[in-house]
Amino acid sequence: NAGVTQTPKFRVLKTGQSMTLLCAQDMNHEYMYWYRQDPGMGLRLIHYSVGEGTTAKGEVPDGYNVSRLKKQNFLLGLESAAPSQTSVYFCASNSPMDYEQYFGPGTRLTVT
C-alpha cells in the first residue's frame, strides 16, 4: 500500500514554462486535493475534486489547472509558470466518510 504518491519530487522551471504534477492514491478515496505550502502562509488549497471527472476551485486557484480523469489520479498543471508559484506542493486524499486527509510527500518547485 503506497498511500499517496507524487511525481516529481523536485523541479526547477524557467518563467513561462509549463509542467504537470501527478498525484496518485491507492486507497480508493473519492476526494483529492492540491495544496501549496509557503513559509508563514500555511497550507492553502489550490483545487480539489470530489470524484472522477469533477474539479473545483480552492482558495488560490489562479495560474493552475487540474484534471481528474481517473479516480486514483489527480493532475495539477501550470500552463505558464511564474516565480510566485515557487512553493512546495502537496496532494492529499480522503474518503467521504471522514475528514482525515492523507498527504503525499510533496513536490518542491522552483521557478526562476
Place this chain on the structure above:
Amino acid sequence: EDQVTQSPEALRLQEGESSSLNCSYTVSGLRGLFWYRQDPGKGPEFLFTLYSAGEEKEKERLKATLTKKESFLHITAPKPEDSATYLCAVPARRSGNTGKLIFGQGTTLQVKP
C-alpha cells in the same frame, strides 16, 4: 470568516520539559478538529481527530484536548524525535460534502537533548 490560529509559532524545549501548543478556531458548528505532524521535507501525517468539547486523545507523549473554542496539544517529557511542525485543521463551515479543511499555520517544535 473561518479561521484557525496556532500559537506559539515556534517553541524550543529541553528534553523532558513539558509544554502545550494551542489551536483556536472561529468555525461554528465544529465537525471535528484534526492534528497533524509534519517533519521537514515531508507531508503532514495525521495524529488525532477530536469531535466534541471535553474529548481527549493520547498517543505516546502527546495528548490532545478540545474545548468549544480551542484545542491543546500537550507534550509530556518530550524527546528530540518529537521535533516537528504540528498543524491543526478544522472542516470549513461551508465545506458541504467536499471534505475541505482549513489549516492553521503550525507550531514548529524543537526539542534539544
